[in-house]
Amino acid sequence: MAEPFDLVVVGGGPGGYASAFYGASAGLSVALVEKDTIGGTCLNRGCIPAKAFLETAAARRHVEHAAEFGIAATLGATDFAVAQARKQKIVDGLVKGLTGLVKAKKVTYVLGIGALNADNSVTVTAADGTKTELAGKNVVLAAGSVPRVIPGFEPGGPVMTSDEVLMLDRIPARIAVIGGGAIGCEFASTFVDLGAEVTILEGLPKILPGLDADLANVVVRSFGKKKIAIKTGVAVTGHTPTGSGSTVVSFGDGETLEVDAVIVSVGRRPFTDQLGLANTKVAVSDRGFVEVDEYCRTNVANVYAVGDLINTPQLAHVAYAEAILVVKQVLGETAIPVDYDRVPWAIYCSPEVAWAGPGEEAAKAAGYDVVVAKHQFRANSRAMIIGETDGLVKIIAKKNPDGTAGQVLGVHMVGPWVTEQLSGGYLAVNWEATVEEIAHFIQPHPSLSELFGETVMSLTGRSINA
16 A cells, blocks of 8 residues: 555545645645545535525526516526526536646545545545555545435435436426425525425424524515415325326325425435445444544544534535644644534525524523614615515624623524625624624625624614614
8 A cells, every 4th residue: 555645535525625625735645535526415416506596596586576676677487407507507617626626736536435444544446346445644534415315205206305406407387395494495495486386394383493583484474475385393294196297295184285396305314325434433323423522533543524424514614614623633733623503504595594603592591691682674775775675683692790782692694695794793703792892893884784783783772773
């Protein structure tokens, strides 16, 4: 076997390529193993394609409301094959960029299925059966996740997971989305804005469980305006194909719904299937996650795991942070564990949702005495100008002994482009800034982001526009 690499990374998604590129930029010798296409689920079958389609939906929405801006426009049919081609062009461009970085950073790229061995070496099996042995002083497992499925709703025909939906070249006329979480709501928002009839079937009492109630209520009201049917507290029990391409979904207490597509969106499971962990001492939980400590270290020395393989928020940017955490340890540098309670979250449905830190209910449940302020986008000049006034900014702060607002605990937003506005709130939460400190800073006017500034200012007991 050749001289061992400083780092062998199994999996070329966000957690994997971030580990490889960050490590290589710090001078480590790195091998990156990927069985399919670099970029993983996020780039090829997840975040990027889904957001490309959401932007197609937004373009249609703009045309639909063009007359309100004095623009005469005729809303024609949506050629989803064109949208699909546009999405693929974006994906291909980003894949090409990552491929270029592999070369620029001098990362050894090995195509095939990587499996860990008991001695921490990695066996890579290519598509033609050829095997390559890689030795690394450190190994990062970053094989990602795959969609969870429901018995009786395995992918095929009108039943799809996110993998199949993102390859469609047409818009199904009637869609049932099983699961009202972030991904389910993004798909529901996309397809209703593209002209489909959409029904969300959620087993829990409300959609977007865990989201601050004030934000969730805005999404529910907005979805109602779009005529998305939301059925909560119902379990799906099966479906019966009609023989003409559609299927009849059974749910709840004997209810049925005929649709042309069923999108199963009930989360993702860690994809450890091909890692060969049964032949090693790496611990895996009952739920299938690779077990790690706060530094992403497995129970086997010099073997780490990041991203969707471990039981942390399934977010690409969290995987990036975990990759950096691991590489810093390999380099012998000071490594600070990820504070998972304060990571930024974003849901790209219309209206968008973004937050960092606990919501009001969660903060109170954690024992905090809080002061809360919230202000609506309907009073914001920029929101009026762009014609998107649904939404609000909500800030949760610790209550000082004198009753005033102190440290900012959580910043929660719903409304136009809030995924692009969260950074100030994220920094406030993670720097443990106080209301008085943030209120000193100036926000541009007119802007959507000034609503954050006004909400903070109101927590000082004084305000201008709020």
